[in-house]
Amino acid sequence: MTARKFLTRVCMALALPIIIVLVWWVGTVDDTNPFVPKPVNIVTDLVTVWAGPLVIEQVVPSLYRLAIGFGGAIIGGVLLGVLIGSSRVVRKLTGPLFEFVRAVPPPVLLPVLLLVIGIDDRSKIFLIFLGCLWPILLNTIDGTRAVDQVLADTTRTYGIAGWSRFRYFVLPASMPRIMTGIRLALPIAIILMVVSEMYAAIDGLGYQIMLFKQTFQTGPMWAGIFIIGLIGIALSVVFRVTERRVLGWYFGQREVESSER
Template sequence: MKKLLRDVSIMLWLPVLILLAWWFGSANSTSVYAPPLRVIMQTFAHDWLGERFVSDALPSIGKFAVGFVLAGIVGVVLGLLIGMSKWLGAALDPLIQFFRAIPPPAILPVALLIFGIGTTMNISVIVAGAVWPTLLNTIEGVRGLDPQVSDMTRSYRLSYSQRVFRVLLPAAAPQIFAGLRVTLQLSIILIVVSEMFASTAGIGFYVLNSQQMFAVPETWAGTIVLGLLGYIATAVFVLVERRVLSWHRGLFNATEKV
């Protein structure tokens, strides 16, 4: 319990200090562009702790979650196939380097032409723009397997599924999760961008519409919602990562002691 309280205190002291400084520093603000934090929080509570949470936040969270999961699955599966096959890697490398160099927001016009305005377009933009870190990290993780381990799997005549699920995936897991972490951040960015340019609901639409209507407190409130979404999603991801990679941390600590 003491360790938990200490960790929570270390995590929260700076955000709390910043919020207190913002609260008291902006208390008497008359600026149109920087209203008092009290006004922003009132707007936040009014807009996002009621019906708008259901009409805008939940759809955005759902599209973000689906897009992130699909990008992760596509990245891991293709990464495994490419990493295990030298000729497939050589054949697809030019295409991978070409498409990964395209800025993700540039995918929006193409996605709009193909899917139109809607959920499918939002999810497709996330998958197409956020898949690359997971894909590339999976490829490198699979190719980084110790040759002696690979030889051992052949000596023990492991089946294809045993090689994949008991050797390759565990060995590449640290790099895969490093790629998934970047994919997570890109997914949050892309759901906001896609909703700003082609959507009639969602957090991104709310922020852009508030800015165009010159509703400054609402713009700040929407920005806070986006920050909270990113923070909570990252916190959940870290918990899953620690759970899945607990064996890796134990092995690393044991190696250090030796």
């Protein structure tokens, strides 16, 4: 990628946020409502309130729960998805159960998890895991079912089975759909991370934002919400870089097909 092309992409990515901040700043210049945040005040609260001990005490625990729950959902969703997607019998047996469990919103399960598991990190991590599992699992099942049947028959003909078949055929063929499921699960993980910390918690971003709200510290509260948005942007960038590396062959194939049309 040339420097000019990279600079163009950066400018295009920053153009809309800059316009929004300018409109926001102009619209709140003369506003005296204490509940309406101003860009300057949010930046000030980020530096004076959040930058320091609160990062270690509140942000790090949230990221820890997010990483464990989301990582567990990726591992469990991919393994179960490949297993279920490879067997028509298993798909028919698990289909009704999946439809029932998927229809239940994960936040509704939080009170039950608090009673069964407890108010410690386990209930919060499990809620994130449960909410992120379904998009990854279902996309993995669809990706496994949609593998090229000619290639599948070829692997059987040459006696490629077991781990080798999974590693060199099933997983690469399913990876585009798996990455789609992970992309869909990422914002769900952030939402459930915050929701799980708003009830029966003693630390975390959700807990601290609720504490600021209950003590009428609206500036630090909005700054905490802004941090959640920054975490979402950072994770999105990391995912895009990872996706480009993992699916480099896939994007290259699509570019070749597009150029031939």
